[in-house]
Amino acid sequence: MIEFHNVQKYYGKFHALKDINLTIDAGETVVLIGPSGSGKSSLIRTINGLDPIRDGQLIVNGFDLADKKTNVNLIRKDVGMVFQHFNLYNNKSVIENIMLAPRIVLKRPEAENHELAMKLLDKVGLANKAESMPAQLSGGQKQRIAIARSLAMKPKCLLFDEPTSALDPEMIDDVLDVMKDIAKNSNMTMLVVTHEMGFARAVADRVIFMADGRILEDDSTEKFFGDQPSTERAREFMSKISGH
Numbered sequence: 001m002i003e004f005h006n007v008q009k010y011y012g013k014f015h016a017l018k019d020i021n022l023t024i025d026a027g028e029t030v031v032l033i034g035p036s037g038s039g040k041s042s043l044i045r046t047i048n049g050l051d052p053i054r055d056g057q058l059i060v061n062g063f064d065l066a067d068k069k070t071n072v073n074l075i076r077k078d079v080g081m082v083f084q085h086f087n088l089y090n091n092k093s094v095i096e097n098i099m100l101a102p103r104i105v106l107k108r109p110e111a112e113n114h115e116l117a118m119k120l121l122d123k124v125g126l127a128n129k130a131e132s133m134p135a136q137l138s139g140g141q142k143q144r145i146a147i148a149r150s151l152a153m154k155p156k157c158l159l160f161d162e163p164t165s166a167l168d169p170e171m172i173d174d175v176l177d178v179m180k181d182i183a184k185n186s187n188m189t190m191l192v193v194t195h196e197m198g199f200a201r202a203v204a205d206r207v208i209f210m211a212d213g214r215i216l217e218d219d220s221t222e223k224f225f226g227d228q229p230s231t232e233r234a235r236e237f238m239s240k241i242s243g244h
């Protein structure tokens, strides 16, 4: 469970997140959309402590991120993140990328760690790539490995920051299919920054629209796509992205 109460975030003097109030329940899939620079990445990066907040309260799985005594490593154990540019360790094989964090952070026994890593590789359709190096993979394959790596920690929550926007079009569906499978068949909480409205329609419980550092809409998926968004900004944004 993630709770933002009147959260403010600044970069120097720039007010990047303005009075964010938001609750995401365990198991929900939430899609976060909005124009470039509206604060989407900033918002999700606060959840695992990659970006600090200045004011307000942010509770993640019972931990208070506004409290300087909170150990962010305990939060990150349960909150995985998938980045636009994959962030794989390029000098380690695929299977090592997946096994590293569970070995070090969770002290998972080696045989069990290997077995789970192979299961996850199978789940993302890349069991034959276990011994490959990241440089030998396509962008779509790298992103599926990055997702498997996050899943290996068995997180309660997965954050996705534009996971398909660096990919060639023909690779996007393979990655979205893996994400849809997680959304439908696991109890994980998912918060996804994406412009892939097909994904949002298919599996999101809610759609949040941000502009200028504020949340302007927080609607059920049915309402957002069924009745049209209620703000002019969101309607404008939707007509722009559907024109592409």
Ligand SMILES: Nc1ncnc2c1ncn2[C@@H]1O[C@H](COP(=O)(O)OP(=O)(O)OP(=O)(O)O)[C@@H](O)[C@H]1O
Residues within 6 Å of the ligand: 011, 014, 016, 034, 035, 036, 037, 038, 039, 040, 041, 042, 043
């Ligand atoms: N490290 C930083 N230092 C200063 N300003 C920043 C920093 N990171 C982001 N910003 C600014 O904060 C605002 C929000 O950025 P953010 O990356 O959260 O937006 P976004 O909605 O994710 O955009 P995009 O869709 O382009 O990735 C932007 O105006 C950006 O320039």
